[in-house]
Amino acid sequence: MMKSYKFAHIADCHVGAWRDEKMRQLNLNTFSETIDTIIAENVDFVLISGDLFNTAVPSIEALKLVTEKLHQLKMADIPVYGIAGSHDYSATGKSMLEVLEKAKLFQNVMKGDVVEGKIKLSFTRDEKTEVKLCGIYGRRGALEKKYYEDLDYESIEKETGEKIFLFHSGIKEFDPENHGESQSLSFLPKGFRYYAGGHVHFRFAKKLEEYGTIVFPGPTCPNNYKEILELKSGSFCIVSVNEEDKKVIVETKTTKFPEVLHVDISGENLSTTKIGEEFTEKTKNASNKLVLVTIKGKLEAGSITDFSKLIVCPEAFSTLRNTSQLKNPEFEKEMTEHRDINEIEKEVISEHIEESTLNDREGKEMLKEKQIEIILASLTRLAQTKLDGETSADFEERIVQEYKKIL
Numbered sequence: 001m002m003k004s005y006k007f008a009h010i011a012d013c014h015v016g017a018w019r020d021e022k023m024r025q026l027n028l029n030t031f032s033e034t035i036d037t038i039i040a041e042n043v044d045f046v047l048i049s050g051d052l053f054n055t056a057v058p059s060i061e062a063l064k065l066v067t068e069k070l071h072q073l074k075m076a077d078i079p080v081y082g083i084a085g086s087h088d089y090s091a092t093g094k095s096m097l098e099v100l101e102k103a104k105l106f107q108n109v110m111k112g113d114v115v116e117g118k119i120k121l122s123f124t125r126d127e128k129t130e131v132k133l134c135g136i137y138g139r140r141g142a143l144e145k146k147y148y149e150d151l152d153y154e155s156i157e158k159e160t161g162e163k164i165f166l167f168h169s170g171i172k173e174f175d176p177e178n179h180g181e182s183q184s185l186s187f188l189p190k191g192f193r194y195y196a197g198g199h200v201h202f203r204f205a206k207k208l209e210e211y212g213t214i215v216f217p218g219p220t221c222p223n224n225y226k227e228i229l230e231l232k233s234g235s236f237c238i239v240s241v242n243e244e245d246k247k248v249i250v251e252t253k254t255t256k257f258p259e260v261l262h263v264d265i266s267g268e269n270l271s272t273t274k275i276g277e278e279f280t281e282k283t284k285n286a287s288n289k290l291v292l293v294t295i296k297g298k299l300e301a302g303s304i305t306d307f308s309k310l311i312v313c314p315e316a317f318s319t320l321r322n323t324s325q326l327k328n329p330e331f332e333k334e335m336t337e338h339r340d341i342n343e344i345e346k347e348v349i350s351e352h353i354e355e356s357t358l359n360d361r362e363g364k365e366m367l368k369e370k371q372i373e374i375i376l377a378s379l380t381r382l383a384q385t386k387l388d389g390e391t392s393a394d395f396e397e398r399i400v401q402e403y404k405k406i407l
């Protein structure tokens with residue numbers, strides 16, 4: 001018989017993210033405070049739906065903090081269950097998550113065997129609540145799709161008891177902007193009480209008839225310029241499941257974040273002086289705020305292009321500049337700051353796609369959109385590394401096979 005239980009659901013903490021010193025510190029502090037709140041909430045366990053770290057091998061600073069906070073959870077008798085995300089996953093298995101797992105500070109719930117070509121997931125059981133957990137990690141370029149294709153749905157769907165599924169993928173039906181190569185809802189196994197999602201950095205909660213409650217808590221701290229503007233702060237969820245009516249109550253908590261001041265400067269013939277003046281005028285009341293400056297249009301010939309010393313507001317919490325839509329006539333190229341690598345790749349490829357002539361099997365040139373898609377998919381496939389114990393020949397064969405699928 002199930003009892004009422006309560007847990008915290010966090011995702012996309014990206015601990016160690018940000019180059020900007022103040023933002024990096026904010027990201028660390030936010031993670032620390034999030035765990036403090038979770039401990040104070042007296043939950044039964046914590047779920048981390050991927051991207052705990054910003055990279056598979058994080059900095060000592062990031063690792064130190066996460067280890068300390070996970071240890072505090074352990075001391076408070078709160079187990080932590082999770083999966084890897086597209087950022088902290090590593091094909092070679094050399095992920096810091098494995099180290100934390102060895103230290104018994106974290107339990108990876110993506111466990112199972114391959115039986116006759118099918119992936120049979122096994123459940124991790126939480127001792128105190130008897131809740132059963134399993135999940136599938138996320139990989140860069142949504143390579144996890146393969147795991148869902150081979151997943152033995154029946155065996156996990158027919159499992160009885162209270163079940164939670166952890167995943168790190170976008171759901172097409174609930175993500176019109178397609179933040180992260182979303183998949184159709186049907187990839188989720190049916191009949192779980194709760195679906196703990198990660199990967200798409202926005203807040204979402206919905207109860208579905210055949211499924212259960214599907215939740216994306218949003219990142220604990222916004223991870224880039226665009227997310228700051230969209231989300232205004234980070235967030236996570238505290239979830240209670242009631243014994244009698246099996247009702248799932250999702251409480252979204254926002255994390256502390258400075259007030260944002262967004263400054264837009266645009267023009268067709270922008271001089272450095274003009275930009276400086278407009279910036280000073282628009283940041284008069286910027287004290288302790290996080291100033292986001294978008295500069296777009298065209299620079300006057302001969303202008304300085306390094307704004308790092310010029311466009312900065314000393315009394316602000318920090319100043320972040322976005323000049324991705326600013327053209328410098330001298331170089332005729334876009335300057336980029338604070339942007340996602342995937343976004344930059346896509347943009348550069350799209351810009352130069354006219355030079356590409358990929359033909360289909362009949363020798364006819366493919367649609368440019370299709371060519372962009374193939375080039376992007378190739379980048380992801382070719383960025384893979386050899387697995388532990390994999391021979392060079394096996395590695396080559398695997399890359400060739402995966403490559404064939406995108407053509």
Ligand SMILES: [Mn+2]
Nearest residue numbers: 012051085199
């Ligand atoms: Mn993420």
